[in-house]
Amino acid sequence: MTDRADAEGRLRARLAEVEERLAAQRRAVDGIVESARDSNADDEHDPEGATLAWERQQAAALAAEAERERDQLLAALDRVAAGTYGVCEVCGRPIPAARLEARPAATRCVEHAR
Numbered sequence: 278m279t280d281r282a283d284a285e286g287r288l289r290a291r292l293a294e295v296e297e298r299l300a301a302q303r304r305a306v307d308g309i310v311e312s313a314r315d316s317n318a319d320d321e322h323d324p325e326g327a328t329l330a331w332e333r334q335q336a337a338a339l340a341a342e343a344e345r346e347r348d349q350l351l352a353a354l355d356r357v358a359a360g361t362y363g364v365c366e367v368c369g370r371p372i373p374a375a376r377l378e379a380r381p382a383a384t385r386c387v388e389h390a391r
């Protein structure tokens with residue numbers, strides 16, 4: 278069984294990492310928007326503008342991914358507080374500790390993971 282304090286500590290450490298990544302990605306998106314404005318690029322005809330648009334899209338996708346991960350970690354911390362952390366939401370059995378170590382925000386056991 279995973280100790281509750283261990284689980285919370287691991288989730289908070291992961292959350293700090295994700296928030297850092299999220300902030301960095303948001304800065305990257307802003308930076309690309311800035312340079313696109315400075316270069317006065319035309320997305321359709323200027324190859325540089327098209328590259329910037331693509332880079333902005335990638336950075337925005339990574340930011341969205343970090344945001345989703347942050348939300349999952351916050352939900353997991355709620356489950357720790359509620360005492361339901363580490364229990365599969367499908368079968369109600371404990372999620373193995375090794376799986377929780379690899380994926381602290383997991384809500385399902387290996388068998389019921391999609």
Ligand SMILES: [Zn+2]
Nearest residue numbers: 365368386389
């Ligand atoms: Zn299950």
